[in-house]
Amino acid sequence: MKVVYAATPEQETHIEELVEYIYGEIFPRYFTDEEIVKLENLNVLVHNDDNYNGTLKEAFQLISSLQALIAVVETVKDEEILLSHREIFEKNVKTLDEFGYSFPFNIEQFRAPKDEIISKFSKAANLYLA
Numbered sequence: 129m130k131v132v133y134a135a136t137p138e139q140e141t142h143i144e145e146l147v148e149y150i151y152g153e154i155f156p157r158y159f160t161d162e163e164i165v166k167l168e169n170l171n172v173l174v175h176n177d178d179n180y181n182g183t184l185k186e187a188f189q190l191i192s193s194l195q196a197l198i199a200v201v202e203t204v205k206d207e208e209i210l211l212s213h214r215e216i217f218e219k220n221v222k223t224l225d226e227f228g229y230s231f232p233f234n235i236e237q238f239r240a241p242k243d244e245i246i247s248k249f250s251k252a253a254n255l256y257l258a
Contacts, residue, residue: 135187143187146194147173154201157241172230180227190227193220197231201238209235 150173155164168174180186200217217235224231 133184135182135184139184139187139191140182143190143194146191146198150194150198154198154238157205158238170230170232172232173224174229176228176230178228180229186227189223190229193223196220197224200235204235204238205241209239 151164151168155167159167180190196216197220200213200220204213214235221231221233
C-alpha cells in the first residue's frame with residue numbers, strides 16, 4: 129500500500145493564479161485578443177487529462193513548471209535566447225504536457241513582445257478602469 133498526500137487547496141488556487149497570470153500578463157504582450165480567445169477555445173493551460181491526480185507532488189511540479197516558464201519568458205523578452213533558456217522552457221512544457229496542460233508554443237514565439245499592450249485580458253491599471 130502506498131500513501132500519497134493530496135494537494136492543498138492553496139496549491140490548486142496557486143496553479144489557477146499562475147495560469148491567470150500567463151493569460152493576463154504574458155499572452156497580451158505577444159498575441160492579439162482574437163488569438164487569445166482561440167487559445168482559450170483550444171484549452172491551452174486547461175487541465176484536460178487524467179494524468180494529473182491532484183497529489184501534493186504533482187501540484188508542486190505544476191507550480192514549479194509554470195513559474196519556470198514565466199521566468200524564462202520574462203527573461204528572453206529582454207535578452208538573447210540561450211541554450212539554457214531553451215532547455216528549461218522545453219523541459220517545463222514537457223512536464224505540463226505530461227499532466228494534461230497544453231502549452232503548444234516554442235520559445236521563439238516569446239522573443240519580441242508587442243510595443244503597445246491594450247487587451248481585454250490585461251488587468252486594469254487602476255480601480256476606475258476595472
